[in-house]
Amino acid sequence: MADREAPQTPRSEAKPGAGVGSHTGLPRPLRVDAEVLENRSEGGENLRLRLRVPGWPGFLPGQFVMLSPGARTTVERTDPLLPRPMAIFRTQPVSGGAEVEILYRRVGRGTRLLAETLPGQRLRVVGPLGRPFETPAPGERALLVAGGTGIASVYELAARSHGVGRVEVLLGARTGADLMGEGDFAALGVALHIATEDGSRGVRGLVTQLLESALAEPGAARVYTCGPRAMMERVARLAAASGRPCVVSLENHMACGFGVCLGCAAPLAAGGFALVCRDGPAFEAGDIAWGALP
């Protein structure tokens, strides 16, 4: 069941896109140790983490948290040193806070340690962070295109937009085992289309091929995307070619998540940089200098 907790402020105050960052009107982020309730394999390298976060202030679709790379002990862990940015998949209010769900993939040292974390252990949570997606207007056709771990970033957008806009979710993965969250999207009742590179689930091919078909239908639509850089660039290009607006959610490396390390700089088409953590992670696709993005 999707989280239906009311956001702290009207959504209209929080707009995506590049610009001078401001947390005005967003839930006030907190730093807290959260108890692991569940941390289980979802098949392949995918895992689902459920945390009990005391004092959770709510969040908006597209926001993220920083998670300590592995369980907290009395001594601060120094290796690996940095917290990992993770999309907030969804939350469920509970007394005194919320259960926060994260879908993630075991890819490196930090996520391997995270995968070894057991129920009852604690993780440091800093968040919610970043500026949210602007949700679709009533009746607006919204194409949510996601691949890999980017799928976790668009679930809440789908959940809150379903029944407001006309939501179609297009998910891609290398194999069916790599695909995360399919059942959760299906349970929302949104229109759901799947592509896998080996054809083991949905149609064989890339999610961008699904998008080409969807964009071939006439009428206004807005595209939202999160996933591997090459996929997002292709999505952005397809959307632009069809004259549809496109919002991308970038997944750059970052050390802090709240605008001080300056490590997550994304090059802008107009020159200069935006910080993914503070000015994003959601941007207008046309604002990004894709060729200069690592």
Add this chain to the structure above:
Amino acid sequence: MSESLDTSVDLGGIRLRNPVLTASGTFGYGVELAPFLDLRRIGGFVAKSLTLEPRAGNPPPRIAETPSGMLNAISLENVGVESFIRDKLPALPEGVTVIASVFETEIERYAEVCKRLTGVPRVAGIEVNASCPHVKSGGIEFGQQPQVLAELVRATRRATALPLLVKLSPNVTDIAAMARVCEAEGASAISLINAVQALDVDIETRRPVLSNVLGGLSGPAIRPIALRMVWQAARAVRIPVCGIGGIASAEDAIKFLLCGATAVQVGTANYLNPAAAGEIADGIAAYAVRHGFGRVADLRGALKLPGR
């Protein structure tokens, strides 16, 4: 916490509530950390370094994780001194001690930024970052050449009546000599160490991990090196020393105080724990009480050396 404990210290004419500052470039302009930490719980913070004009930084990738540390090459990205004075300072709550930080590529420009900051009500002092590449020396850091460092300190000292801290580069053979240069030219205090020049590569892509190739190593990995250099510098000068380098806990900070630092700066640890500096301040006070010190300032140089 004991109510009779005096936690304050004097850092070259800047009276600090307690000896914990946060390091430039790890704490933004202060407001970014405000949701996580009451800025009045710490001694103060050193703001992101300022240049005369706003500057954009290096292209990504700018950071990379390394064993117990991280590499960064952000370069000079900042809002510029005028925007700092006009937009950033007024956004801070009252009662927060702010030390401005300055870096530039030429000595005259350093001095000009110092002048602009002088007389600005919220600025308690200036930290001159001597780890920038000096254009006229072909990119060698100001803080790597004693004569250039002397010129820099002399010019910035002349440019401001504010307490002047000089942040030293660790990429030198003799840190004590650099400390003495700062003292001789009238610096109010020195802070060290800045990040250690370092390199890492990705063997799959066969590329350096940073777009800038070289970066600055920070975090717990550099702490024992930093502690050694602070100890050497503190023995070489009478002006106060501010210890920096991989401090992530009160225990770490106390080591720097015992080795001669008057105050410390918490840097990379702010990224993992944005309330770290406040927790460290509390931990230092608890240690002072537990060990019977009436004043936190008395921890300075209380190291017991062999045979003494």
